[in-house]
Amino acid sequence: MNALEIRELTKEYPGFKLDDLTLTLPSGCIMGLIGENGAGKSTTIKLILDMIHKDSGSVTILGRDNEDGISLTKEEVGVVMDEVGIPECLTVPQVGKIMKYTFKNWDSDEYKRITEKFSLPENKPFKDFSRGMKMKLGIAVAMSHNSRLLLLDEATSGLDPVVRDEVVDMLIDFTRDESHSILVSSHIVSDLEKLCDYIAFLHNGKLMLCEEKDQLLSEFGIIHCASDQLDGFRKGSVIYKKESPYGVEAIVKRSEIPSGMSVSPVSIEELFVFMIKGAK
Numbered sequence: 001m002n003a004l005e006i007r008e009l010t011k012e013y014p015g016f017k018l019d020d021l022t023l024t025l026p027s028g029c030i031m032g033l034i035g036e037n038g039a040g041k042s043t044t045i046k047l048i049l050d051m052i053h054k055d056s057g058s059v060t061i062l063g064r065d066n067e068d069g070i071s072l073t074k075e076e077v078g079v080v081m082d083e084v085g086i087p088e089c090l091t092v093p094q095v096g097k098i099m100k101y102t103f104k105n106w107d108s109d110e111y112k113r114i115t116e117k118f119s120l121p122e123n124k125p126f127k128d129f130s131r132g133m134k135m136k137l138g139i140a141v142a143m144s145h146n147s148r149l150l151l152l153d154e155a156t157s158g159l160d161p162v163v164r165d166e167v168v169d170m171l172i173d174f175t176r177d178e179s180h181s182i183l184v185s186s187h188i189v190s191d192l193e194k195l196c197d198y199i200a201f202l203h204n205g206k207l208m209l210c211e212e213k214d215q216l217l218s219e220f221g222i223i224h225c226a227s228d229q230l231d232g233f234r235k236g237s238v239i240y241k242k243e244s245p246y247g248v249e250a251i252v253k254r255s256e257i258p259s260g261m262s263v264s265p266v267s268i269e270e271l272f273v274f275m276i277k278g279a280k
Contacts, residue, residue, distance in 0.1 A: 002026055002027060002060075003025045003026065003148070003183075004024070004048070004059075005024050005060040006060075008058070009022070009058070010056045010057050011047055011055050016040070017205045018047070019205050020057070021040075022207065023210045028177075028180065030171065030181070031184070031199070031200060032185075032189075032193075033202060034192060034272055036203070036276065039205065040202050041153065041154070045185060048183075062077075062149060076146070076147055076149060078141070078143055079151045080139055080142050080152045080155045084135060086134075086141075089126070090125065095141065096112070099141055107146060110143070110144045111141070111144035114144060118166065135155055135159060135167070139167060151182075152185065154187075155167065156168070156184075157186065168194055171184070171195060193213070193269065217267075218254070220239065220251055220254060221252060221254045221263035221264060222249065222250070223262065224247055225248055226247050227243060227247070232258070237252055238251070238252050251271060
């Protein structure tokens with residue numbers, strides 16, 4: 001069973017349209033939803049959670065339609081949004097006590113283990129937490145009620161590199177259980193490159209591609225050549241090119257590169273940036 005299936009999902013606002021989004025997150029995998037600010041990442045997650053009403057399309061979470069079964073799947077879906085909605089007066093132990101009565105499957109021992117691993121203070125109120133500490137607490141709550149699917153919206157945005165690395169390691173540990181899956185949105189592509197099995201690129205509300213990360217990295221490469229050398233490439237094989245007085249830098253499909261031409265590996269971040277530039 002897939003953790004998440006989205007089919008032809010559409011939502012239109014004045015000046016923006018999430019258009020015919022279709023993607024599948026297999027169980028046991030992590031998918032990164034990448035896009036610049038305003039690309040539609042948060043809109044997608046809100047539609048998955050039925051926080052806003054879709055115009056058309058369907059969303060299936062853990063085998064259930066989100067309109068019919070979102071209340072049933074609450075126990076199995078952990079959510080961390082850009083702003084962690086915890087009352088400012090509460091301490092870490094107090095949050096744990098409240099969540100014990102919120103979730104039937106609340107695991108107090110797991111919550112204590114995660115908050116201790118994150119070095120969260122027990123006596124400081126939430127309002128005095130740094131942004132990194134707030135996100136850590138949100139993740140601790142999301143992972144402590146036996147969730148099978150985590151939905152994380154910009155959960156690493158604004159965190160310092162050390163904290164982001166801690167969070168990434170924790171999420172990787174979570175999916176060592178093959179019944180656990182994660183959809184994480186971010187514009188910090190380097191985090192997702194370390195973390196994800198699948199990458200989905202959103203740009204202006206449209207899905208540009210959705211593939212396995214390793215497949216993407218093996219499919220494309222960077223070449224440096226003279227401008228006229230690109231003329232022999234088939235249409236669609238050159239994703240993006242940048243010309244300078246010294247020649248051309250281009251991202252191309254490796255299968256189209258002539259034998260003997262030097263090719264460099266491309267990162268997910270480079271691929272994303274060049275694809276966005278090429279789409280403008």
